[in-house]
Amino acid sequence: MDWMTRLKTGLWEDNPGLVQLLGLCPLLAVTTSFVNGLGLGIATLMVLAGSNVLVSAARRFLSDEIRIPVYVLIIASLVTCVELSFKAWFPALDRSLGIFIPLIVTNCAIVARAELFASRNPVGPSLADGIGMGAGFLLLLCAIGAFRELLGTGTILGGLDKLIGGEPLAGIAVVDGGWLLAVLPPGAFFSLALAIALKNVIDRRNRATRATPAPRDAGRVAS
Amino acid sequence: MSRHGKNPIAGALTLAAIAAVCATLVAGTWQLTRDRIAANAKAELERNLAPALGGLEYDGSLTAAMVELPPPHGLPGRDAAAIYRVYAAGAPVAALIAVTAEDGYAGPIRMLLGVDTNGVVTGLRILEHRETPGIGDGIAHDRSNWAEQFTGRALGAPPLGRWSIRGDGGDFDQLTGASVTPRAVVKAARDTLIYFDANRETVFAMQSAEEAQ
Numbered sequence: 001m002d003w004m005t006r007l008k009t010g011l012w013e014d015n016p017g018l019v020q021l022l023g024l025c026p027l028l029a030v031t032t033s034f035v036n037g038l039g040l041g042i043a044t045l046m047v048l049a050g051s052n053v054l055v056s057a058a059r060r061f062l063s064d065e066i067r068i069p070v071y072v073l074i075i076a077s078l079v080t081c082v083e084l085s086f087k088a089w090f091p092a093l094d095r096s097l098g099i100f101i102p103l104i105v106t107n108c109a110i111v112a113r114a115e116l117f118a119s120r121n122p123v124g125p126s127l128a129d130g131i132g133m134g135a136g137f138l139l140l141l142c143a144i145g146a147f148r149e150l151l152g153t154g155t156i157l158g159g160l161d162k163l164i165g166g167e168p169l170a171g172i173a174v175v176d177g178g179w180l181l182a183v184l185p186p187g188a189f190f191s192l193a194l195a196i197a198l199k200n201v202i203d204r205r206n207r208a209t210r211a212t213p214a215p216r217d218a219g220r221v222a223s
Numbered sequence: 224m225s226r227h228g229k230n231p232i233a234g235a236l237t238l239a240a241i242a243a244v245c246a247t248l249v250a251g252t253w254q255l256t257r258d259r260i261a262a263n264a265k266a267e268l269e270r271n272l273a274p275a276l277g278g279l280e281y282d283g284s285l286t287a288a289m290v291e292l293p294p295p296h297g298l299p300g301r302d303a304a305a306i307y308r309v310y311a312a313g314a315p316v317a318a319l320i321a322v323t324a325e326d327g328y329a330g331p332i333r334m335l336l337g338v339d340t341n342g343v344v345t346g347l348r349i350l351e352h353r354e355t356p357g358i359g360d361g362i363a364h365d366r367s368n369w370a371e372q373f374t375g376r377a378l379g380a381p382p383l384g385r386w387s388i389r390g391d392g393g394d395f396d397q398l399t400g401a402s403v404t405p406r407a408v409v410k411a412a413r414d415t416l417i418y419f420d421a422n423r424e425t426v427f428a429m430q431s432a433e434e435a436q
């Protein structure tokens with residue numbers, strides 16, 4: 001499989017959040033703003049790409065008995081590295097994401113890619129898979145974060161200072177105030193449901209226009 | 224997939240080799256980031272100095288008369304503690320004391336307690352913690368106003384025996400569903416006040432890092 005296919009699979013066809021419904025806990029918990037979504041998305045992408053590369057590089061040495069401990073070891077180490085890097089370079093973002101950065105360890109999308117893809121494929125495609133899946137997760141986090149922020153607080157790009165430094169930024173006010181429910185937990189579920197529905201509508205349209213009855217969920221890896 | 228067959232030694236060696244690679248990765252990252260992380264923690268602490276002082280007037284800069292106390296220092300916490308002495312018109316008015324409550328629900332809680340020379344709390348700020356979001360994180364000022372109840376309290380008000388959370392028969396509010404976290408913070412605040420009460424003179428007589436140079 002080439003790079004473009006791997007990317008497209010992760011970004012759309014087999015998107016970890018929209019299709020596989022993996023990693024929902026961080027997805028629902030931190031997406032109260034675009035910047036938070038972007039921050040956790042970047043961190044997750046880094047871990048996912050790194051763990052796919054390391055697992056793939058080690059795949060010839062992995063017997064069944066040690067496979068799972070090796071995944072745990074690799075993922076936990078990478079998460080620690082990413083956490084330290086965030087503390088060093090994005091301290092404000094680290095404070096706002098708090099425990100959810102260390103909790104990337106428990107994002108089952110990462111173990112899923114290690115087991116289903118990286119442990120069976122060479123390093124190059126595994127990196128592409130990690131980047132594709134990571135980017136798919138990142139874009140979904142950003143989209144839901146931006147949507148909830150706009151509805152909930154009426155701003156766009158609020159708190160961008162957490163990423164680029166400098167004085168606190170309130171973001172661009174679009175409407176005055178907001179609909180509090182959107183940034184509370186129920187808002188997260190509603191937003192995710194809307195995103196999934198939107199994807200299904202687009203997929204159905206595309207299939208209808210192409211008029212080629214592609215089997216549903218073609219190419220999807222069983223999880 | 225069973226490439227090692229029934230050979231447990233080979234599996235153990237592989238695991239050890241991968242563990243060594245991972246440990247190197249983490250150690251290298253730590254080496255690269257630790258200075259920046261320490262600087263960030265210091266900057267965060269210094270940003271909280273003025274809020275913890277609760278609007279008291281002071282001379283010059285709050286960071287000028289800082290002393291760092293390596294353990295054992297008698298204050299709460301196993302790491303070094305820091306005391307920022309505050310002066311107005313040349314006379315001591317308050318101290319801002321950075322300590323660690325070791326017994327949080329999810330690890331140590333770093334906090335900053337401001338106390339004036341009469342022993343009255345001017346403010347309490349949580350600097351760093353890992354308490355559960357939605358349960359224990361209400362101690363932080365950006366989550367709730369829980370920490371504001373400390374302002375204006377002193378060792379005699381309430382009496383020492385009631386310097387604990389309501390659940391333990393004390394005067395301090397706890398957080399809904401969380402008593403471990405507030406208990407740790409109240410205890411650390413109380414012990415800091417006891418230290419300050421006993422060492423008031425020495426605290427202001429200590430040489431600051433700048434003077435020592």
Ligand SMILES: Cc1cc2nc3c(=O)[nH]c(=O)nc-3n(C[C@H](O)[C@H](O)[C@H](O)COP(=O)(O)O)c2cc1C
Binds near residue numbers: 354358400402
């Ligand atoms: C997942 C989970 C996270 C928790 N996080 C905290 C916390 O951050 N702070 C806290 O004080 N208690 C936390 N608790 C609750 C404590 O276990 C304890 O029940 C609570 O503090 C009440 O203690 P008490 O029995 O002394 O009143 C948590 C419990 C669970 C199951």
